[in-house]
Amino acid sequence: MSTAPATVPSAETTGNHRTLSQPIRLGILAASVVLGAAIVTLLFGWNVLAVVLVSALIYSVAIYSASAVVEGHRHAVDRLVTAIVTTAFLLAMIPLVSVILTIVQNGWHRLDGKFFSYSMEGVGAKETGGAYHAIMGTLIVTALATLISVPIGLFAAIYLVEYGNKNALSRGLTFFVDVMTGIPSIVAGLFAIGLFTLIFGPKFQAGIVGAIALSVLMIPVVVRSCEEMLKLVPNELREASLALGVPKWLTIVKVVMPTAIAGLATGITLAIARVIGETAPLLITMGYARKVNLNPFDGSMSALPLFAYQSYASPGVNKQASLDAAWTAALVLMFIVMLLNIVARLISKFFAPKTGR
Numbered sequence: 305m306s307t308a309p310a311t312v313p314s315a316e317t318t319g320n321h322r323t324l325s326q327p328i329r330l331g332i333l334a335a336s337v338v339l340g341a342a343i344v345t346l347l348f349g350w351n352v353l354a355v356v357l358v359s360a361l362i363y364s365v366a367i368y369s370a371s372a373v374v375e376g377h378r379h380a381v382d383r384l385v386t387a388i389v390t391t392a393f394l395l396a397m398i399p400l401v402s403v404i405l406t407i408v409q410n411g412w413h414r415l416d417g418k419f420f421s422y423s424m425e426g427v428g429a430k431e432t433g434g435a436y437h438a439i440m441g442t443l444i445v446t447a448l449a450t451l452i453s454v455p456i457g458l459f460a461a462i463y464l465v466e467y468g469n470k471n472a473l474s475r476g477l478t479f480f481v482d483v484m485t486g487i488p489s490i491v492a493g494l495f496a497i498g499l500f501t502l503i504f505g506p507k508f509q510a511g512i513v514g515a516i517a518l519s520v521l522m523i524p525v526v527v528r529s530c531e532e533m534l535k536l537v538p539n540e541l542r543e544a545s546l547a548l549g550v551p552k553w554l555t556i557v558k559v560v561m562p563t564a565i566a567g568l569a570t571g572i573t574l575a576i577a578r579v580i581g582e583t584a585p586l587l588i589t590m591g592y593a594r595k596v597n598l599n600p601f602d603g604s605m606s607a608l609p610l611f612a613y614q615s616y617a618s619p620g621v622n623k624q625a626s627l628d629a630a631w632t633a634a635l636v637l638m639f640i641v642m643l644l645n646i647v648a649r650l651i652s653k654f655f656a657p658k659t660g661r
Contacts, residue, residue: 322374324367324383332370336363353398360391404638411635414628425595432625435633437596438611441511442640444600445590445607446580448515449522454572456519457526464527465534466556484524492520493585500589509591511600514607517585522575529571533564566652573648577641583609608633 340359344351364387371380414432422434460477468474496517500508537560545555561568591604592614612633619626 323379324371324374328370329367332366333363336360336366353395356391356394356398360387360394363387364391407631407635407638410628410631412632414625414632415635419629419632423594423596427594432622432629435608435611435629435636437593438606438608438633439636440596440598441590441593441605442580442607442609442637444598445511445514445518445586445605446576448512448600449518449579450572450576452515452519453522453526453575457523457575458530458568460523460527461530461534462556464531466552466560481524481527484520485528487521488584489517489521489582490584490588492517493588495520496585497589509589509604510602511590511597511605513589514586514605515600517589518579518582521582521585522579525575525578526572529574530564530568533567533571534560536567537563562655565655569651569655570648573644576644580641580644581609581637583613586610587613608637612637 337355337359340362341355344354344358348354364384367387368380368384371383375383418432419434419436420439421436423437424433424435425437427433460481464474464477468477493514496513497508499516500510500513541559541563542555545559546552550558586607587610590607590610592610593604593606597603597605612630615626615630615633
């Protein structure tokens with residue numbers, strides 16, 4: 305005699321337990337937003353941050369009260385914590401979305417061919433010019449800083465994870481990496497200009513000096529991010545390779561690095577994004593060139609952060625055009641960082657080890 309398999313009833317039908325349905329929760333949320341917007345508008349005028357705060361407060365109280373009556377105290381606390389966490393997320397998103405919208409709204413006016421193909425050489429007080437020289441300077445200096453920082457930071461991370469064994473050298477390296485992570489960017493610029501002043505004399509400004517300053521800021525980020533990614537590689541992979549007689553250096557190259565390549569690419573991308581928008585160290589190390597200079601070892605160069613700063617600080621006669629150029633420079637910087645993140649994701653997708661069959 306066969307019997308039908310027992311089925312477990314859902315949470316909404318188990319015993320006498322009741323839950324707030326989704327339409328009721330959405331209704332409470334909508335009513336809280338409308339009431340919060342009305343209160344803020346009547347008392348203070350329209351303000352997005354105030355509306356979010358007041359609406360979240362009203363919703364938290366309402367959802368806790370309704371859930372306590374219908375579902376009980378334990379579920380009510382869960383609803384309340386969920387509302388608080390969601391509110392914190394929305395508060396974190398407000399400045400991010402606001403910055404993006406502001407940059408796009410103010411920067412697209414000068415996003416034309418002239419901005420990307422002309423420099424400021426020979427531009428008069430009433431003319432606008434372009435940022436070709438600044439874009440090329442940003443790409444060259446950032447590329448040099450990356451070439452300097454990535455090998456040093458990656459090898460230091462490999463030493464800390466694979467060879468350090470908590471000895472005095474590894475502890476000292478970890479300490480100095482932590483200290484360098486928090487130094488102000490102007491200190492890196494002063495270090496670079498001081499170093500090159502000792503070698504080449506005073507008033508030496510070139511793109512390589514700015515690259516050195518950016519590498520000082522970039523190396524600790526590369527070390528810390530790559531170190532954490534290498535630690536995530538399972539020790540079983542290392543042990544299996546060593547058990548087959550593979551040398552340790554070849555195990556790192558053939559096993560550890562390919563396994564962590566996705567995380568390493570992401571960490572390096574974050575390090576580049578950390579330094580690509582720096583202004584203070586470049587201002588004292590590179591000067592500000594109005595013409596195109598593709599030689600980072602001779603003469604002043606410009607960069608997009610410097611171009612935006614100069615356009616805002618010294619707008620000239622055509623003030624609005626200079627301000628538009630500053631916003632467009634910020635927009636181009638944002639596009640470059642977004643492109644770097646896309647490249648990092650593509651590397652993660654195509655070069656990460658395949659775990660499926």
